[in-house]
Every structure is written in structure tokens, then in C-alpha cells.
Amino acid sequence: MKALIIGSGGREQALAWKIGLSDMITHIYMAPGNGGSLPKCLNVPIGVTQFESIAQLIKEKEIELVIVGPEVPLVEGIVDFLQADPQLSHLHIVGPTKAGAELEGSKEFAKAFMLRHGIPTAKYRSFTSETLEEGLSYLREEERPPYVLKADGLAAGKGVVIPETLEEAEAEMKEMLGGKFGAAGATVVVESHLSGIECSVFVLTDGRDYMLLPTAKDYKRIGEGDTGLNTGGMGAVSPVPFVDDAFIQKVEERIIRPTIQGLHSEGIDYRGFIFFGLMNVAGDPYVIEYNCRMGDPETEAVMLRIKGDLVGSMLALKEQVLGQMEPLLEFDQVATTVVTVSKGYPEAYEKGYPITGLEGEATHDLQIFHMGTASQEEGVVTSGGRVLAISSMGDTIQEALDKAYHRLQGVHYEGITYRHDIGQDLLKL
Ligand code: AMP
Numbered sequence: 078m079k080a081l082i083i084g085s086g087g088r089e090q091a092l093a094w095k096i097g098l099s100d101m102i103t104h105i106y107m108a109p110g111n112g113g114s115l116p117k118c119l120n121v122p123i124g125v126t127q128f129e130s131i132a133q134l135i136k137e138k139e140i141e142l143v144i145v146g147p148e149v150p151l152v153e154g155i156v157d158f159l160q161a162d163p164q165l166s167h168l169h170i171v172g173p174t175k176a177g178a179e180l181e182g183s184k185e186f187a188k189a190f191m192l193r194h195g196i197p198t199a200k201y202r203s204f205t206s207e208t209l210e211e212g213l214s215y216l217r218e219e220e221r222p223p224y225v226l227k228a229d230g231l232a233a234g235k236g237v238v239i240p241e242t243l244e245e246a247e248a249e250m251k252e253m254l255g256g257k258f259g260a261a262g263a264t265v266v267v268e269s270h271l272s273g274i275e276c277s278v279f280v281l282t283d284g285r286d287y288m289l290l291p292t293a294k295d296y297k298r299i300g301e302g303d304t305g306l307n308t309g310g311m312g313a314v315s316p317v318p319f320v321d322d323a324f325i326q327k328v329e330e331r332i333i334r335p336t337i338q339g340l341h342s343e344g345i346d347y348r349g350f351i352f353f354g355l356m357n358v359a360g361d362p363y364v365i366e367y368n369c370r371m372g373d374p375e376t377e378a379v380m381l382r383i384k385g386d387l388v389g390s391m392l393a394l395k396e397q398v399l400g401q402m403e404p405l406l407e408f409d410q411v412a413t414t415v416v417t418v419s420k421g422y423p424e425a426y427e428k429g430y431p432i433t434g435l436e437g438e439a440t441h442d443l444q445i446f447h448m449g450t451a452s453q454e455e456g457v458v459t460s461g462g463r464v465l466a467i468s469s470m471g472d473t474i475q476e477a478l479d480k481a482y483h484r485l486q487g488v489h490y491e492g493i494t495y496r497h498d499i500g501q502d503l504l505k506l
């Protein structure tokens with residue numbers, strides 16, 4: 078069977094690597110892909126929102142399985158578009174419809190959804206430019222520092238601001254409603270601040286049942302010790318040590334099941350991944366955010382730990398028979414991912430620098446997934462802020478990290494930057 082993976086990051090490379098291990102998959106098209114070259118994979122120069130061209134490719138190449146990596150095409154309705162084509166009725170698609178993708182596409186929708194279905198999350202109110210004055214008095218009277226302000230729409234991971242003072246929070250609200258994030262910030266959600274440790278829980282759902290995937294923790298800040306600007310993610314560790322059976326049971330009872338039942342009861346067709354961004358507040362899980370896709374770089378760690386054939390589960394979505402599948406087995410080992418970035422990221426950075434040291438055989442427990450790279454005649458060059466994800470497995474977090482950092486010593490490009498403290502907070506728990 079031929080598959081198509083839509084997207085160009087490390088998440089898509091890790092998904093391609095994992096499904097490529099399956100005997101069921103013969104060819105994997107990556108649209109548009111990046112400089113990574115994995116077995117069975119071929120890049121096609123089609124962008125993630127070129128729906129017509131994607132549909133044409135599926136027909137031409139007789140693709141049977143489509144996995145949508147990033148949120149933008151999902152929020153723009155790629156699944157609805159493909160489902161509406163009578164010639165594609167045979168297609169297996171991993172990804173929710175536009176209505177389902179609203180869980181990520183609109184923070185206000187997500188908050189109201191959680192409220193309707195009794196799913197634990199921080200208290201909130203939302204405001205627009207018409208209700209700015211109300212918003213400012215809400216900040217003054219109802220909230221306390223630190224303040225949490227979120228642009229309603231997709232803002233490439235930059236739409237959440239956490240000011241420490243009321244003055245900053247007021248200024249931020251005015252700027253957001255004044256157009257700082259464009260249309261994404263036309264509505265601003267103000268949330269109460271939750272204190273705890275974050276973790277990510279992933280499921281694959283067919284809209285009725287779900288399958289838990291390995292948990293992971295992401296490292297969002299650019300600087301060591303979780304300092305500096307937010308990024309797309311600088312590293313990941315899977316599993317998360319504090320996510321024990323008791324905690325995951327609470328997550329399933331209070332969050333995962335009500336979410337899937339809620340989607341079903343609202344008539345929303347959701348067959349794909351759900352990423353629950355959670356805060357563990359003194360042992361109780363709260364939803365910080367939903368994403369309608371897998372996380373990046375979490376996927377680069379999570380895929381290493383899945384023992385079974387993920388393709389079988391993906392093919393169960395269409396007929397909603399996921400409940401008949403065996404749960405996915407996980408390797409007991411720990412997986413870690415260290416992300417390398419371009420100098421300057423997440424602010425302005427340069428690209429086009431040659432990358433050396435990528436050669437050498439990949440093993441199951443040590444992979445270099447390309448994130449922002451491009452393949453040129455002279456070789457692979459940097460082409461994004463986040464460049465490579467070095468993922469490795471070991472019996473302990475430290476052993477996995479040692480492998481990744483050791484491998485990294487042989488990889489070079491101008492301005493290579495990475496955090497040296499991925500996972501260190503978990504070692505202290
Ligand atoms: P989000 O894009 O919603 O994941 O938010 C980005 C980051 O902001 C999260 O990973 C958290 O670290 C932080 N954050 C978001 N909402 C809250 C909240 N209610 N309380 C504390 N931190 C939050």
C-alpha cells in the first residue's frame with residue numbers, strides 16, 4: 078500500500094520512519110518533505126494547503142493512506158476536501174475534519190467545549206475589541222499574576238503570553254486585540270494560571286474508541302533551565318516519569334473519554350490523533366491545550382517507543398474498528414530527542430548552511446530525523462529554525478541522552494545550537 082504524509086518537519090519524518098517499518102507500506106510520498114531521505118520515501122513538491130494538487134497526487138499514485146502531519150491543513154479543512162471527492166471514497170485518512178480541528182484552531186471553541194463536557198481546565202473568559210474595557214476590568218478584578226492571555230486562532234505557537242504584572246497584561250491585551258497576531262488575535266482568551274508540571278498525552282481515535290500512545294514531555298523554551306523565548310520545542314522525553322498508572326487513569330476518565338464522547342455527541346467526525354497538553358496540578362490533570370495532530374518534537378521520541386505496527390491501527394479508523402485492535406505495545410526503554418536549531422532561532426536566523434556528519438547507519442535506538450533541512454546538489458543544508466532531531470533510546474533517561482549528545486558531537490553546521498539540559502528536570506524528580 079502507498080501512503081502520503083503531508084508536512085515537512087521532524088514529526089513527519091518520524092511518522093514516515095515508523096510506518097516505513099510496516100510490511101504493509103511499499104511507498105511513502107512526502108508532501109513536501111525536507112532534506113531527510115528515509116527508506117521507501119519520496120518527496121513531492123506540493124505544499125500542505127494545495128488541496129487540489131494533493132488530491133490529484135493521491136489519484137495518480139493510487140495512494141491509499143494519508144496522514145496529515147501539521148495543524149494548518151487540518152484547520153483549513155483538508156479532510157473534508159478529500160472526503161468530498163467521490164473518487165477518493167476508498168481513502169484512509171488520519172486526521173480530523175475541520176470541525177474537529179477546531180479543538181486546536183480556536184482556543185475559545187476548545188474552552189467552551191471543555192466547559193460543556195465538564196473537562197478540567199483553567200477558568201477563562203474571552204474578549205474582543207468590542208469588549209476590551211470589560212477585558213481590562215476582568216484582568217484587574219478577577220485575575221491575579223501571572224496572567225495568561227491567548228490569541229484565539231493559530232499563531233504558529235506564539236499566541237500565548239504570560240505577563241507577570243497587571244500593567245503588562247493590560248498592554249498585552251490591547252496589543253493583541255489591536256492586531257498583534259492578526260486575525261488569530263481578534264478574540265483573546267484570558268485564563269487563570271495553573272501551577273504544576275506539564276506533560277503531553279497522545280491518542281489515536283476513530284471517534285468511538287481510542288488507543289493511548291506513549292506519553293512525552295516537551296522542552297519549549299530556547300534557553301537552558303527553561304529560560305528565554307518559547308520555541309516549537311527543543312527536545313522531548315518519553316515516557317514521563319510522573320505519569321504513573323493512577324495519573325493516566327485520571328486522564329482517561331476525566332479528559333480523554335469525555336473529549337471523545339463530547340465530539341461524538343456534537344456530531345463531529347474525528348478520526349485521527351488528539352494531543353492533550355496537560356498540567357499536573359498536585360496529581361490532578363488539567364487541559365492546557367488540545368492539538369488536532371501529533372506534537373513536534375514529541376513524535377520523534379514517541380515513535381521510537383511504539384513496538385507494534387501503527388499502520389494497522391491507522392487503517393482501523395475508517396470503519397471505526399479501533400476498539401477491536403490490541404493495545405499498542407511500548408518498549409520499556411526511554412526515548413529522548415534533542416533538537417538542534419539555527420543560531421538566532423526563534424528570532425531571525427540564516428539558512429542554507431551545509432550540514433556534515435549525518436552519514437552513518439541509523440539504528441532503531443539512534444535516529445537523526447530532519448526537521449528544517451533541504452537537499453541540494455552539494456548536499457543537505459539548513460532550511461529552517463529547527464534543523465535536526467536526534468532521537469535515541471536507552472535503559473534510563475541519562476543513557477538515552479548520552480547517546481544523543483555523543484552522536485551530536487559529530488554533526489556540524491554553521492551556528493548549530495541546542496540545549497544541553499533536556500531531561501535534567503526529570504532526573505531530579
Ligand atoms: P499553549 O500554546 O496553549 O500550549 O500554551 C503555551 C504554554 O503556555 C504552555 O505550554 C504552558 O507552558 C503555558 N500555559 C498555557 N496556559 C497556561 C495556564 N493556564 N497556566 C499556566 N501555564 C499555561
Ligand code: GLY
Pocket residue numbers: 295309310368371372373374375
Ligand atoms: N511540541 C509542541 C507542539 O507540537 O505543539
